Amino acid sequence: MESCECKCTKECVFVPYLPLNKPEKYASLSKVFKMSKMARLLKDIEPNQRQVYVDSICFEAEARLRDPVWGCVGIIRDLKLQLEILKRELKKKRMALEEIQRSIILRARF
Template sequence: MGGNSPCASCKLLRRRCTKDCIFAPYFPSDDPHKFAIVHKVFGANNVSKMLHEVPVQQRANAVSSLVYEANARVRDPVYGCVGAISFLQNQVSELQMQRAVAQAEILCIQMQQQVDDVPMVQQLSVPTVSIKKN
């Protein structure tokens, strides 16, 4: 942040942090792990280029995405955040299926209750007619 306390990027890269440092607003010195993981996965030059291409008002969101993607890539080097997204999509599908089964069970129970509430049709006694012969 320009002089007194270098940002996490400048501290890690052992550079002097200038007042126009692109990393300073997003990688404070009190959270060095945040930049370290992004640097490890993407590289400082690539991150700098990306941040310069993004409008200033969207840079904080871009950094959040980079940090998320870098953490996901460290956890799962092959699939990264796509693996996490796929896992969550599968979980949503399973939960939707469980919900459909539960709704069907509820419907069956409600229908059974309606059947139980209907009074039984009493057997009608059909009068028998007897014909008398005279």
């Protein structure tokens, strides 16, 4: 593992959200993001949202290191593709059900 660029200190604004015994989390973050900006954003975020924020930037950094070309956007692309497939499938099922309902109504009439 590459070492991260800063020395972890107890005063670091990320400590409450990134335990000191998980230096690889901070290392991933600092490999991808501009940490001075990330720290400023953290301070502007409501305290009850800060853990979500840190978890989301860790997820994003890890996705970018795992898949440098697509990163998180690859996950979004795959989910959109899955959504399209499910929407098409759902449309077919709705049409099949409507067709059956029409034929039941027709049969009831004659």
